[in-house]
Amino acid sequence: MVTAVPSGIDDVTPQWLSEVLGAPVADVRVEQIAMDSGFSSWLYRAHLSGDSGAPDSVIVKLPARSEAGQAMGFMGGYAREVAFYRDVACRAPLGTPHVYLAEMAEDMADFVLVLEDLRHWDNADHLAGLSLERARCAIAELAGLHAWSTDPARAGTLDAFPSINSPVTHDMLPAAFDMGWRAYRERASAPVPPAVARYAEQFAELAPQAIEALAQRRMLLHGDIRADNMFFSGEELKIVDFQMSAWGGGALDVGYLASQGLPTEVRSGHDEKLVREYLETLSDRGVDDYSFDEAWRHYRFAVAYFIVLPTMPLLSWDSMPERSQHLCMRLVDRAVATIDEIDAMEVFG
Template sequence: MRDHDGPLPLPDQVVLGEAPVVDDPADVTPAWLTEALRAGGTDVVVSELRYERIGTGLLGASYRFHLVAHAGPGAVAPASVVVKMAAGSEQAREVVKLGYQTEIGFYRTFAAQTRIRRPRCWSAGISADLRDFTLVLEDAHPALPGRQTDGCTAGQAAAAVRNLAGLHAPFWNRHDLADGVDWLRGPDDARLEFLAQVHAQGTSAFVERFGAALSPEDADTLRRASDLLAGWAPHVRDRVSLIHGDYRLDNLLFAGDDPTVVDWQSLELGLPGRDLAYFLATALPPAARRAHERSLVAAYHRRLTELGVDDYPLELCFHDYRVGVPQAPLLIVLGCVYAPGGQSADSDAMFLSMAANACAAIRDLGTLDLLSATP
């Protein structure tokens, strides 16, 4: 595993452009991509391209474009880029358009300030009605996406949590971060109470849908966690930063142990421990998590300290990790029950794996008792 004692390397991103929004990969022509790359600071002329669909995103579609391009003086032409755009029906897009706006907003507003590995972005455009967007991103190939059902190694988990600190540290306790940024959701009580209501309905549907595939113990844990989510707000609003919101293996591209983070549609202002807990509770099977979680939380905390967060004791960090675990059942249920996209054997296996791991973490960490107490 790479030594991360120094600053995390970032892609060179001096300029961010905004090429015209397209809604079909066939509309990405050599001229269009030339404009997008030049707007983003790379002097190239694309003469030929071909593309293929990659990934299985529910809220968008991603394509790898292989390029024949000629670079100007001092420039380096990428051999390939990833173009991400909206997907699904107009009704589905209306439901998830805030996610589209959020991802575009991340690359336009916050990406350059982070210390987390994320793709370089050449162009980030969105339509006036927010139903169509186009991103031109660095291709992380040959890095491979993680798989929830496979889990990850302790080394990959350590690299992932240290990388996560590179998102949280630059914005630590910036309660004013959403001022003037109307798309950035925050930890207000009304929103969290609404999520709790939606989650309660979704939990009943989730437990009914999977039936015997869920153990009785896990079904009970999901129901009890849902009941307590309405009172989550006082526990998660004292410390805030930008949080990814969906920091899980399927949204990380690994080159060895080192991850690049994609899919920023769930970005919000919230308790950093929610990201940390969601990742560790779902990425590692229970036995591995029990063996390594203390050292992994310490690795995350150590990286925060290296990046300048000096008023956050390790004990408080572990407390926030325990408090943040309900992020796992929240995202699992909402993603399974409400996200657009059809049911499949692969998605069912993923959600069941995540639910089993998350429920074990909730019980092991005593999170339900912690949330039952007055914060």
């Protein structure tokens, strides 16, 4: 039995891993990975040698000792992810890595995940974006999670996750949006459509309305369904990173994914069809009370609101890696195009 959550990667020893995996590990060699994207957590690939019962490698996820890590801990992101991998991943019809361990320290200061290493799978590139086929695959997986979570027998499981309507999403992010938007406008390569520019100028006042609407349903959401949180092997998909999991209207995940995970030229003209396909999958899984009008309204609110996520990091432009700069600018470009094309501003009363 594992007796302690490691306080750092140095505590991830062969003995500790032997306890976790239930197989002798003679030696472990670790390398840090995803250093240009994992700001709130640190990811390590642990290469193992020993008994044939242990895998060749596993992924170890630990909290980052940084301001981003402190913020994620404050928002409860670490506790959410541990709860997801411990209580949901092994039960919900959603492809995820095999979970060897998901534990939170008693003082809630540290956590650890030991997960299947998906290094031989194809990790989608968020900068390049998804194909329409891969987006449909992801939406079908999300629909499975959303439908599973609506069963009244799982109400207790959902209690471990907050509403999407939190002080952070309702007040803090909208209040800080303006400075990030200014940074985007200074560097944008194309003019912003006038209607989207007017919306952005009123974001702090309008965003709470979107969040309140998106919290009217109680479905378990991924909450940060980025392309680079997806790993493909043929037609099979596994999804990672559940630190932003919350409950709300399922079309939120669909809108966020389509508006930022798909290149504009791939997504354009397919928004309504993607929502209808999502609802068909929900219906096949027993959820038939989510009308198109309601889901389309949630989709448009989500597209309009989640422009905030790639905009906020632009405040730290000078300290961002070049790839991160390009990524955030491209994601905002995609969000702007989607907001304009589907006239997302119309849903704000």
